[in-house]
Amino acid sequence: MFEVQSQAAPAKINLALHVTRRRDDGYHDLESLIVFADIADEITAAPAKTDSLAVTGPFAKALSNGETNLVTRAVAAFRERWPDAVEAGLALTLHKNLPVAAGIGGGSADAAAALRLMAGLADRPIALAELSELAGRLGADVPACLISSPLVARGVGEILSPLPQFPACHVVLVNPLIPVITADVFRRLTSRDNDPLPALPVPLTRPAQLGIWLAETRNDLETPAIALVPEVGRLIAHLAAAPGCILARMSGSGATVFGLFGSGAQAHQAAHELREQNPDHWVAAAPLIVP
Numbered sequence: 001m002f003e004v005q006s007q008a009a010p011a012k013i014n015l016a017l018h019v020t021r022r023r024d025d026g027y028h029d030l031e032s033l034i035v036f037a038d039i040a041d042e043i044t045a046a047p048a049k050t051d052s053l054a055v056t057g058p059f060a061k062a063l064s065n066g067e068t069n070l071v072t073r074a075v076a077a078f079r080e081r082w083p084d085a086v087e088a089g090l091a092l093t094l095h096k097n098l099p100v101a102a103g104i105g106g107g108s109a110d111a112a113a114a115l116r117l118m119a120g121l122a123d124r125p126i127a128l129a130e131l132s133e134l135a136g137r138l139g140a141d142v143p144a145c146l147i148s149s150p151l152v153a154r155g156v157g158e159i160l161s162p163l164p165q166f167p168a169c170h171v172v173l174v175n176p177l178i179p180v181i182t183a184d185v186f187r188r189l190t191s192r193d194n195d196p197l198p199a200l201p202v203p204l205t206r207p208a209q210l211g212i213w214l215a216e217t218r219n220d221l222e223t224p225a226i227a228l229v230p231e232v233g234r235l236i237a238h239l240a241a242a243p244g245c246i247l248a249r250m251s252g253s254g255a256t257v258f259g260l261f262g263s264g265a266q267a268h269q270a271a272h273e274l275r276e277q278n279p280d281h282w283v284a285a286a287p288l289i290v291p
């Protein structure tokens with residue numbers, strides 16, 4: 001029998017996201033610079049007779065603890081792919097700190113954390129490539145979330161290039177707590193054949209260098225998301241004006257907006273002001289997870 005195990009599921013942030021093509025299957029090819037913030041959901045597992053899931057924490061109410069939860073789906077998919085690798089039943093708890101349907105991949109991060117947890121409990125080594133293939137079947141962002149370190153994603157998220165270095169930066173995240181359905185945002189895109197991301201500078205070590213590169217990029221989902229949730233546009237303008245903010249932009253399909261900072265103190269100050277002015281919004285400040 002094992003001791004209680006836990007895995008963090010950090011928030012995903014698309015610092016840049018270019019939509020490059022509409023595919024025949026209706027999905028879109030993307031090129032995205034993805035990073036992870038040190039603010040996370042947490043999954044714990046204790047030995048039990050059968051598998052179960054409890055959801056706790058500030059955003060628990062937005063989620064079912066049943067078969068549709070991505071944690072349940074990830075555990076079931078792992079057991080189907082590697083029957084008997086984890087013999088014990090698992091009493092799982094998902095502590096939900098991240099808002100749901102917010103463009104920061106909470107569900108994908110939870111699925112990836114559940115897969116990492118299962119691989120850690122398995123009676124045999126599980127190759128990352130095989131775990132990643134299974135992850136891709138659970139959602140486009142799940143393979144990236146398995147890595148949880150800066151990377152460039154291409155295709156729908158299955159082609160991943162992890163970055164060996166990344167500047168130590170901080171982010172402020174703000175979400176108006178209006179859930180956004182990803183499909184609705186893609187449906188509103190008017191331009192689907194956009195340019196790829198420019199080449200990243202090598203080595204990439206300073207926040208200012210990253211800022212110069214980001215200024216040449218976009219999130220192509222931002223304009224359609226603002227049409228659905230105009231508050232996103234207001235939050236971007238507000239954060240962009242904060243002292244020390246290198247870039248303010250929307251993550252994923254929204255509605256979370258991030259501000260990128262070189263200084264942790266300036267990020268915390270910006271978060272403090274956002275909280276005072278928008279008491280109904282979710283606001284967080286955290287360092288990025290860097291290699």
Ligand SMILES: C[C@@](CO)(OP(=O)(O)O)[C@H](O)COP(=O)(O)OP(=O)(O)OC[C@H]1O[C@@H](n2ccc(N)nc2=O)[C@H](O)[C@@H]1O
Pocket residue numbers: 014017026027028029030032102103104105108139140141142155156157182183184186251252253254
């Ligand atoms: C946009 C991104 C960027 O990281 O992030 P989120 O906003 O979800 O965090 C992801 O690609 C989201 O991936 P994921 O959240 O797994 O998307 P899914 O649920 O599979 O897709 C929901 C729907 O969005 C559309 N969709 C999604 C991804 C994609 N590359 N092209 C699409 O056209 C499709 O209509 C799909 O049916």
Ligand SMILES: Nc1ncnc2c1ncn2[C@@H]1O[C@H](COP(=O)(O)OP(=O)(O)O)[C@@H](O)[C@H]1O
Pocket residue numbers: 063068069070071094099100101102103104105106107108109110111180182252253254
């Ligand atoms: N554990 C989970 N956490 C968050 N969302 C989940 C989870 N399981 C299933 N979902 C569903 O996944 C969808 C996408 O949620 P999420 O990953 O938080 O947002 P996004 O794709 O915008 O980054 C939501 O509609 C939600 O109902």
